[in-house]
Amino acid sequence: MEPSPAVVPIAVSAAEPAAAAEPAAAATPEPAAPAPTVNVALFAVAGAVTVANIYFPQPLLAAVAHGLEVSERTAGLIASAAQIGYALGILLLVPLADTARLRRLTSVLLALTTGSLLVAAAAPDMVTLTLATLALSTTTVLPQILTPVAAVLAGPGRRGRVVGLVGLGLTLGSTLSRTVSGAVTDASGSWRAAYVVAAVATAGLLWVLPRRLPERMDTTSSKRRASYLRLLAGLPRLLADHRELRISALLGACVFAAFSVFWAVLAFHLAAPPLGYGPGAAGLFGVLTLPAALASAAAGPLADRYGPGAVNAGGLAAAGLGLGVAGLAPYSPVALVAGANLLVVGVSSCQVASQARIFAIGRTVAARVNTVFMLATFGGGALGSLAGTWLYTVYGWSAALLAAGTFVAVAGLVVAVVVRPAVPSCGPDPTREAGGVRPRTSQE
Numbered sequence: 001m002e003p004s005p006a007v008v009p010i011a012v013s014a015a016e017p018a019a020a021a022e023p024a025a026a027a028t029p030e031p032a033a034p035a036p037t038v039n040v041a042l043f044a045v046a047g048a049v050t051v052a053n054i055y056f057p058q059p060l061l062a063a064v065a066h067g068l069e070v071s072e073r074t075a076g077l078i079a080s081a082a083q084i085g086y087a088l089g090i091l092l093l094v095p096l097a098d099t100a101r102l103r104r105l106t107s108v109l110l111a112l113t114t115g116s117l118l119v120a121a122a123a124p125d126m127v128t129l130t131l132a133t134l135a136l137s138t139t140t141v142l143p144q145i146l147t148p149v150a151a152v153l154a155g156p157g158r159r160g161r162v163v164g165l166v167g168l169g170l171t172l173g174s175t176l177s178r179t180v181s182g183a184v185t186d187a188s189g190s191w192r193a194a195y196v197v198a199a200v201a202t203a204g205l206l207w208v209l210p211r212r213l214p215e216r217m218d219t220t221s222s223k224r225r226a227s228y229l230r231l232l233a234g235l236p237r238l239l240a241d242h243r244e245l246r247i248s249a250l251l252g253a254c255v256f257a258a259f260s261v262f263w264a265v266l267a268f269h270l271a272a273p274p275l276g277y278g279p280g281a282a283g284l285f286g287v288l289t290l291p292a293a294l295a296s297a298a299a300g301p302l303a304d305r306y307g308p309g310a311v312n313a314g315g316l317a318a319a320g321l322g323l324g325v326a327g328l329a330p331y332s333p334v335a336l337v338a339g340a341n342l343l344v345v346g347v348s349s350c351q352v353a354s355q356a357r358i359f360a361i362g363r364t365v366a367a368r369v370n371t372v373f374m375l376a377t378f379g380g381g382a383l384g385s386l387a388g389t390w391l392y393t394v395y396g397w398s399a400a401l402l403a404a405g406t407f408v409a410v411a412g413l414v415v416a417v418v419v420r421p422a423v424p425s426c427g428p429d430p431t432r433e434a435g436g437v438r439p440r441t442s443q444e
Helices: 040-055 058-067 077-092 094-098 102-121 126-139 143-154 159-188 192-205 228-233 235-241 243-271 279-288 290-306 308-328 333-359 363-394 397-417
Strands: none
Touching (some): 040 077, 040 126, 040 159, 040 192, 058 077, 058 159, 058 243, 077 094, 077 126, 077 243, 094 102, 094 143, 094 363, 102 126, 102 143, 102 192, 143 159, 143 333, 143 363, 159 192, 159 290, 235 363, 243 308, 243 333, 243 397, 279 333, 290 333, 308 333, 308 397, 333 363, 363 397
16 A cells, blocks of 8 residues: 555645747846645644634634624634625635745735634624634634645646645645644633634644745746736636636536535434533534545546546535435434544545536635635635525424435535536647646647
């Protein structure tokens, strides 16, 4: 058995030679700066720590409702605020990665997130906590910057594998964060301690991550860099121009809506009779879904070999089966754990496949196509959180899971009707080595 690729650093030059299609430089080029070593394992860990800031409050919702003396529905606004803020950050901040200095951008985002987490830890009321959650989730978008950077540096043929490894870190962060926050809350007796721990972990990345990033995403382009407003204004055009992006955005919105429905109401379901579990039990689901998180790492190589469409279909089947198991046996801990595992592996596999599809569009727009994709994804997540908490409060567990299953069914319809195998093309492609064959793009 080969050693796990998740621990193998990939040394990539931050100053690759220009594409062959560009003319030779008329003047002697400046000496290239030393190439940083881009470590995929570090990317995965950093993504896990930062994405955890979105998910660790979910097992704490019942404790927050009790501590701040608000209803469960009101406490559910925290989950929705996290998804909305993350979507805003993806829209307003991630496009900067195509042109900005990555090291400076990363340092600023980590510092702002740390400060917002500390404000949330000291929040005296629900309004302050909700606003702090909105702020910290807006600036903790580093995972959606690291993913396109890793994909661009990996190049064709390994893109799915590297995205899968970074995606594994995100999956582990989103699942294990619930375990850590639940355990910290149980041990300390206060949900505020979980926010302090998250602030310390986020601040720790400031000492390690920025110096290990390339200076810029695209170091080969000599063109004048677009302004911030032009970057944002061009996002709708990307969606209109690329069929691959439209497909992935719709799939991402649907599957993450289903995912958010489940996790937004799970803490309430476990705390209610006849189960009667506390925040620690809800957080324990992060550890219990670890097998699914590890299994999702296979989605990247499978997407490289069989295509994103096939992996999307398999992921949706797993997610739908997981929701069915959890819905048919709502008070069986074994069934709930099995359903959660199937849901995690299904949603994670779908996301990896969809991102592998969009990163093939081109390195100069990698962060922006990821912006469009993740904006749709977390917009769906916010909708799922709102719909899930409302349906659970009014109609109960079964109604919430039925809504999640509807989202999965819509995504399945998209895969069955819209996603088709790419037609091989022998046209020249400067992003591949000589003799390579690439799939035909949507414009062609």
